[in-house]
Amino acid sequence: MLRKWLLVAPVAGAVGICAGVGANGLFAAGDAKPDLKPSVSLPLTRVVLFNSGVGYFSRSGEVEGEARVDLTFPESDINDLLKSMVLEDFGKGRVSAVSYDSREPLARTLGSFAVNLTGNPTYAGIVGQLRGERIEVSVSATASNQPGKLTGTIVGVERQKLPVGGQAIDVEVLNLWCAEGMRAVKFGDIQSLRISNPLIESEFRRALEVLAQGHDSQKKSVQLQFAGEGKRKVQVGYVVEAPIWKTSYRLVLDEQAKPYLQGWALVENPTDEDWGGVKLALVSGRPMSFRMDLYNPLYVERPVVEPELFASLRPVTYRGGFGKEAEDVLTRIRPDVGDPKMPAAPPYERSKLEEDGIRAATDSLRSAAKRGQAFKQDAAKELAQRIETSSVGNAATAASLGDFFQYVIDHPVSLSRQKSALLPIVGKDIEGARVSIYNERVQGRHPLLGLRFKNTSGAHLNQGPMTVFEGSTYAGDTRVLDVQPNEERLLSYAIDLGTEVDPKAGAGAQKITGVKAVKGIVTTVTKVTDEKTYRVVNRSQTDRTLLIEHPNRTGEQFKLVGTEKPVEDTPEVYRFQTALKAGETRSFTVKEERDVVSTVALTNGAEDQIRYFVSLSEASPDLKRKLEAAIKIKGAWDAVRRELAQVVADLARLHADQDRIRKNLRETPKDAEVYGTYLKKLSDQEKEIDGLTTRQKQLMDDEFRAKKKYEDYLTTISD
Structure with missing residues (x-):
């Protein structure tokens, strides 16, 4: 099947070739004549939301022959649109042009008119810009020594101090050159002013129209032009700003059964368009995303160069270069020219696109992660090839995308504009064991009730809050960070009031274990020993498995000695596990030691140090x-x-x-x-x-x- 596509990231160049700028600020294909073809609707069919603040939106439908698709977007989305939009025309068709509302900076546009309305100028400020223009002024009947109408040329505007109410105040005055000479008219006496020059009046009206159009700048229209024959499918995909999707979990603990984990995705539709039966996917990866101003016209300051005058020169003739010399010059300019070791640029390969358009979303992900692997687009094939495990039967399917992980909602989703929804994504029994977790820095007296669980749901668990239930009773809240499939993790949700811990630090000890001298420098090694004892009592009626979190001081060169091996160690803590029967009291001691090395250079004043070293056994x-x-x-x-x-x-x-x-x-x-x-x-x-x-x-x-x-x-x- 023959198909054409166009990336809008380089669309500026493509559109620049086939389009011109009309007077209304729109790009129009060919000439500036309006497109009279009826617009074709292109419904939203797929949405992919990411944790990096963007979403991929895909529209697809059928067109016939020459077709135009009209879309509208908030102005804030135009830059993302120009950076990411992908258009595809299946069958014997092609994308002929993309037109969108161009926006000249308002201040620059207003500054181009004869009357500059930038910065909300005053009445006097506007009239002051019309110096030299002929106007007709109607003056109020209360104005002294002024006829009802004046016709003249504007000389300028000035401020004068005039007596008003017994005191002098600043008054703006219009100076006119009339048939009888110069007249000064206070702006307070002017009832109306008419510009005699129709060109200036037209400029003023156009500046006002630009201001009015600037008030309605929230929406911008985009026109997609498809050229071809017969009925065929077309598709457009783009990445724009979207709220991140969030997760929340419920964990049900039961004495007789495995812990049950239920996960929900919180999804928002912040657009002005209803989602009707769209295919929704939620990706837990965080592709890099940024904004770039591609929409606003950008101008570069250019230096002003004065023309230079030269004396007449005789015509100069140039010899042609010899073959090898000419080739060397080109090679110096472009080292890849003529180099047989440089591989030829590979032809551009276009991946096969299937019916549902998933390729656009995964291509966007892979582009952010700088991966070149192509993805097939049919959702069933994609999931059949990449699915690892499934979760929440008939609710969502979890699939791995290399460095990313996605949940594909199995049923079409309908969500009204500006609405939010909770969608189930996980519902599985998981492996877990109850534990009590003690950390002196968290709670000095009691451990926390917790669970050591293994993520056997087959899905990546995105970070979020978790509510824990003991059967049907609320037990507490916790928070879980990102958990990969089959990864083990601890969580705590309440204080274990039935268990009490009393930590006691030992006196510690220091002992010199070695003395060595090298060329007058004496090195001593002192072994420093620290000891801490955790006295634990289980006052509850059930057995406990206690995890003691002890600070990991490997960065201070401490190592464990004479202590049970921890069941787990992290950069911050060691975790020691001990079992406590109901009513039992136990003590657990953690012993650590490190070698402290000190050096002393023997000098002519070091007699006391020498005698000290002699005394060391x-x-x-x-x-x-x-x-x-x-x-x-x-x-x-x-x-x-x-x-x-x-x-x-x-x-x-x-x-x-x-x-x-x-x-x-x-x-x-x-x-x-x-x-x-x-x-x-x-x-x-x-x-x-x-x-x-x-x-x-x-x-x-x-x-x-x-x-x-x-x-x-x-x-x-x-x-």
């Missing part, structure tokens, strides 16, 4: 021997430093005593006996100072060598 004998040798070398250095310090102190003492003697000499007569004693003592001290100074220099050299020896030795300590 975890240090090897060889390391202790080397550290003790370092202490001895440090002792020799300390002895030199102490002697040097003593010499420095002696020098300081002598210098202070000399200052005292010199002061006494200045106050003692020279012929006194003690004067000679002072001189002798001063002389003896000078000799002693010379000796101490020499010793100080020697000790400073010895101290430098001892310090360097100690520091060099520290860098060689390894074990």
